[in-house]
Amino acid sequence: MPKLGMEPIRRDALVKAAIAEIGAAGSLDVTMGGIARRAGVSPALAHHYFGSKDALFLSAMRHILAGYGAAVRAALRGQTDPQARLRAIVRASFDADQFRPEVVAAWLNFYVQARTVPQAARLLAIYRGRLHSNLLHALRPLAASRADALAGTVGALIDGFYLRAGTDGRTGGADEVLDMVDTVLARAR
Amino acid sequence: MPKLGMEPIRRDALVKAAIAEIGAAGSLDVTMGGIARRAGVSPALAHHYFGSKDALFLSAMRHILAGYGAAVRAALRGQTDPQARLRAIVRASFDADQFRPEVVAAWLNFYVQARTVPQAARLLAIYRGRLHSNLLHALRPLAASRADALAGTVGALIDGFYLRAGTDGRTGGADEVLDMVDTVLARAR
Amino acid sequence: MPKLGMEPIRRDALVKAAIAEIGAAGSLDVTMGGIARRAGVSPALAHHYFGSKDALFLSAMRHILAGYGAAVRAALRGQTDPQARLRAIVRASFDADQFRPEVVAAWLNFYVQARTVPQAARLLAIYRGRLHSNLLHALRPLAASRADALAGTVGALIDGFYLRAGTDGRTGGADEVLDMVDTVLARAR
Amino acid sequence: MPKLGMEPIRRDALVKAAIAEIGAAGSLDVTMGGIARRAGVSPALAHHYFGSKDALFLSAMRHILAGYGAAVRAALRGQTDPQARLRAIVRASFDADQFRPEVVAAWLNFYVQARTVPQAARLLAIYRGRLHSNLLHALRPLAASRADALAGTVGALIDGFYLRAGTDGRTGGADEVLDMVDTVLARAR
DNA sequence: AATGAATGAGGATTCATTCAT
DNA sequence: GATGAATGAATCCTCATTCAT
Numbered sequence: 001m002p003k004l005g006m007e008p009i010r011r012d013a014l015v016k017a018a019i020a021e022i023g024a025a026g027s028l029d030v031t032m033g034g035i036a037r038r039a040g041v042s043p044a045l046a047h048h049y050f051g052s053k054d055a056l057f058l059s060a061m062r063h064i065l066a067g068y069g070a071a072v073r074a075a076l077r078g079q080t081d082p083q084a085r086l087r088a089i090v091r092a093s094f095d096a097d098q099f100r101p102e103v104v105a106a107w108l109n110f111y112v113q114a115r116t117v118p119q120a121a122r123l124l125a126i127y128r129g130r131l132h133s134n135l136l137h138a139l140r141p142l143a144a145s146r147a148d149a150l151a152g153t154v155g156a157l158i159d160g161f162y163l164r165a166g167t168d169g170r171t172g173g174a175d176e177v178l179d180m181v182d183t184v185l186a187r188a189r
Numbered sequence: 190m191p192k193l194g195m196e197p198i199r200r201d202a203l204v205k206a207a208i209a210e211i212g213a214a215g216s217l218d219v220t221m222g223g224i225a226r227r228a229g230v231s232p233a234l235a236h237h238y239f240g241s242k243d244a245l246f247l248s249a250m251r252h253i254l255a256g257y258g259a260a261v262r263a264a265l266r267g268q269t270d271p272q273a274r275l276r277a278i279v280r281a282s283f284d285a286d287q288f289r290p291e292v293v294a295a296w297l298n299f300y301v302q303a304r305t306v307p308q309a310a311r312l313l314a315i316y317r318g319r320l321h322s323n324l325l326h327a328l329r330p331l332a333a334s335r336a337d338a339l340a341g342t343v344g345a346l347i348d349g350f351y352l353r354a355g356t357d358g359r360t361g362g363a364d365e366v367l368d369m370v371d372t373v374l375a376r377a378r
Numbered sequence: 379m380p381k382l383g384m385e386p387i388r389r390d391a392l393v394k395a396a397i398a399e400i401g402a403a404g405s406l407d408v409t410m411g412g413i414a415r416r417a418g419v420s421p422a423l424a425h426h427y428f429g430s431k432d433a434l435f436l437s438a439m440r441h442i443l444a445g446y447g448a449a450v451r452a453a454l455r456g457q458t459d460p461q462a463r464l465r466a467i468v469r470a471s472f473d474a475d476q477f478r479p480e481v482v483a484a485w486l487n488f489y490v491q492a493r494t495v496p497q498a499a500r501l502l503a504i505y506r507g508r509l510h511s512n513l514l515h516a517l518r519p520l521a522a523s524r525a526d527a528l529a530g531t532v533g534a535l536i537d538g539f540y541l542r543a544g545t546d547g548r549t550g551g552a553d554e555v556l557d558m559v560d561t562v563l564a565r566a567r
Numbered sequence: 568m569p570k571l572g573m574e575p576i577r578r579d580a581l582v583k584a585a586i587a588e589i590g591a592a593g594s595l596d597v598t599m600g601g602i603a604r605r606a607g608v609s610p611a612l613a614h615h616y617f618g619s620k621d622a623l624f625l626s627a628m629r630h631i632l633a634g635y636g637a638a639v640r641a642a643l644r645g646q647t648d649p650q651a652r653l654r655a656i657v658r659a660s661f662d663a664d665q666f667r668p669e670v671v672a673a674w675l676n677f678y679v680q681a682r683t684v685p686q687a688a689r690l691l692a693i694y695r696g697r698l699h700s701n702l703l704h705a706l707r708p709l710a711a712s713r714a715d716a717l718a719g720t721v722g723a724l725i726d727g728f729y730l731r732a733g734t735d736g737r738t739g740g741a742d743e744v745l746d747m748v749d750t751v752l753a754r755a756r
Numbered sequence: 757a758a759t760g761a762a763t764g765a766g767g768a769t770t771c772a773t774t775c776a777t
Numbered sequence: 778g779a780t781g782a783a784t785g786a787a788t789c790c791t792c793a794t795t796c797a798t
Binding site for chain 1: 215216217218294297300301303304305310313314335338339342344345346347348349350352353355356357368369372373
């Protein structure tokens with residue numbers, strides 16, 4: 001029973017199904033068929049709307065990136081104090097939402113994709129650029145000269161904990177990271 | 190003309206070919222055929238010696254893990270001062286050798302494998318356990334109560350920089366990490 | 379905003395789009411989607427009006443056949459002398475219009491179709507019958523007993539030059555053919 | 568029960584199966600699966616040996632071209648008189664062997680392929696070049712100045728009869744062609 | 757010790773076609 | 778009159794893996 005205006009609904013369902021499928025498989029070996037089945041449509045429809053598996057993956061990446069970006073923006077809203085802003089960014093990055101198994105698994109996928117699909121690399125670079133710029137902004141008042149290096153380190157740390165969460169099964173670790181960042185900041189001040 | 194004692198030679202060649210192939214592809218999409226060709230043998234031989242693709246990957250993982258372990262042990266040899274030991278571990282971890290593109294790519298592969306192949310997860314856990322234990326050993330005299338958390342953080346940091354190296358193309362960053370570790374240690378003291 | 383009497387307009391547009399698409403692809407690998415897009419309508423509409431791809435192709439064939447038939451009739455109009463009639467037929471057959479790339483490509487398509495789709499074979503047979511009859515009519519006064527064989531030969535020659543035009547890229551050759559026909563006729567007389 | 572030296576046997580079987588399949592289908596819609604089944608092997612093997620459907624088709628084309636070339640060479644062997652040589656070429660071209668349904672069907676296929684696959688076009692051009700050169704050689708002593716045009720005409724005639732044989736179902740016509748060529752030659756002399 | 761031969765299973769992708777609106 | 782939505786069926790192709798030699 002075809003209806004009008006299904007496109008955005010299907011696209012959304014497929015993107016979410018792709019993320020879920022990656023999460024469930026715990027790996028990159030997911031098929032268009034599996035994703036489509038999970039979304040309740042035929043594989044052909046997935047191609048109809050996305051054109052290719054890579055394109056669907058890319059959209060999934062964008063979806064997750066957007067979610068993360070929104071979380072960070074929400075956390076920053078109203079915060080003016082550099083310290084508070086920094087903590088907000090870190091907290092948002094380690095929010096339970098970002099550590100949901102399927103999200104972590106999707107990230108892992110994207111990391112791998114980024115080595116092959118140029119556009120994935122571009123997206124990843126954009127995300128990292130924004131994170132870096134956010135961190136830099138918050139860190140400059142706190143650790144002037146070392147701000148840039150520190151921002152890079154914090155970024156790497158976030159990625160590192162993601163990776164461990166993705167391969168360990170433990171979702172925890174956020175607290176330790178915050179402590180560590182605190183330590184560095186305390187020292188840098 | 191078959192020769193005697195070819196087995197270890199072939200195994201070694203195949204393991205190295207697997208790592209090289211992963212590095213060259215910059216991705217996980219490598220085939221047994223490609224690996225075998227690179228090693229100068231038939232795909233059938235790869236199976237003959239390793240039984241399966243997963244097993245070959247596992248062996249490749251062990252090879253890299255062993256290399257890293259040896260580098261750490263070598264760096265630790267003769268060092269008794271906790272500070273020096275800690276720095277030795279970190280330095281060994283960020284040695285240029287560990288950042289060779291194919292090594293980083295292989296690591297990425299293993300991370301992914303670890304989500305699917307139990308034995309890969311076990312190997313990864315062992316490596317992390319050893320690293321953690323090494324770090325803990327060195328950190329306990331330096332930051333008694335926080336040693337455990339710190340060890341975890343440093344481990345995650347190492348992984349994070351690996352990941353970035355694998356997805357950015359930049360191999361640098363080691364220096365910043367050392368700085369950061371220094372900072373933490375200075376503060377922790 | 380649907381209009382009245384759209385049917386003939388759409389049918390014509392689709393038939394022409396089919397021919398153009400075949401010409402552009404330079405091959406038979408054209409899709410209903412491509413044809414419909416070129417005609418500015420949805421694939422569903424093409425089916426609505428033609429029922430199937432084969433039927434659309436058939437209509438395209440008829441379109442081209444009709445064009446050729448009209449050209450021949452126009453050329454014959456007013457000609458009474460057998461010689462003149464023969465030359466008119468041949469000239470019409472090798473008119474630049476019939477050698478337009480998309481027309482030649484469409485013919486090629488029809489030849490292939492004729493081996494599979496019975497109705498295409500029938501159409502082709504009808505066209506050949508008419509051509510043969512026309513040639514025969516003109517040739518009988520010129521070469522009584524051999525008229526039938528000659529008509530067949532000239533028909534094959536026309537097809538042969540079509541084929542070469544379709545596969546060579548050269549559209550020329552018409553002149554040589556006329557020469558040849560002249561030669562045969564001169565001799566036959 | 569794998570044996571050694573199967574490659575040439577399989578290649579040959581597959582090429583022949585491809586030609587037969589095209590002939591049986593009477594069309595270009597043949598699948599690798601169908602060809603492989605006819606050759607008694609798996610589709611995967613066809614890919615193993617030929618790499619792609621196009622490549623297999625190309626090999627089939629070469630096979631037929633080679634057969635035709637050999638037939639012409641055999642017919643020319645020992646003939647020195649221009650007249651005789653010309654007739655030999657034409658006879659070889661219209662030999663029953665070349666009019667076997669599957670051969671004609673394969674030719675049709677190649678004509679279509681030639682519009683898309685560059686290498687097919689090249690092969691076709693080579694075949695035509697050779698035919699033209701052979702005809703030219705024989706015609707020059709017989710019809711000096713018009714030899715070139717005549718050679719082109721005869722070539723087109725051959726193709727035309729092929730085409731008709733492929734779409735009519737009639738395999739005959741060879742005799743009429745010889746007559747016609749005779750006529751032209753008689754006149755040209 | 758080593759490999760050519762061979763395949764089964766699976767996966768991405770395409771496309772004509774249908775149908776409710 | 779026209780189309781967006783949707784799919785089933787088919788096809789090419791890849792690859793890990795097996796086995797007889």
